[in-house]
Amino acid sequence: AQKVTQAQTEISVVEKEDVTLDCVYETRDTTYYLFWYKQPPSGELVFLIRRNSFDEQNEISGRYSWNFQKSTSSFNFTITASQVVDSAVYFCALSAGSDTGNQFYFGTGTSLTVIP
């Protein structure tokens, strides 16, 4: 079975604070892909990053960084020096299950509010 858990339902931080969004996944597939999407109040899901199961290198993109650890089945997302524009719902997703068309399995999302 494929599953993504985002235990943090809502997080509030003050602007310029760092914040980490947790994502834990379950899959029996050896080949899988992990994604993070941002959904601002406007509704569009904005792609942030894709990582495959064979690449455990951490990645940094500006104020965003991602920590992928297969040993703990986690793919956490950190925003450094948060800004009000970061306020959104963030979804972690798993693509796995080649026998079912590699469907996306979304976590329940973490709603981030950055307070000015």
Place this chain on the structure above:
Amino acid sequence: DTEVTQTPKHLVMGMTNKKSLKCEQHMGHRAMYWYKQKAKKPPELMFVYSYEKLSINESVPSRFSPECPNSSLLNLHLHALQPEDSALYLCASSYGQGGTDTQYFGPGTRLTVL
């Protein structure tokens, strides 16, 4: 360009109406998706088209009818909907239907059924 467009942005319809949602992409993607998203919930997959053929139908009621006229267009025809069908309907596309392929989402259509 990673743009998926959807029209209309908002739609209000009665339970006896027939309406259609439209989605378009010009990225050369061969897989297109419809998702339904209720407030404070993750998107739920409804349909997947791969190379213009319906490949996944997640047991969606027949009052939702998808159509893929060509590789760039995806429609969702709505008929005799229920108030509980009110939601954000998201379209997405990807190069293929494989796990390597990122899904790019449109801005969605906010549907209200009265």
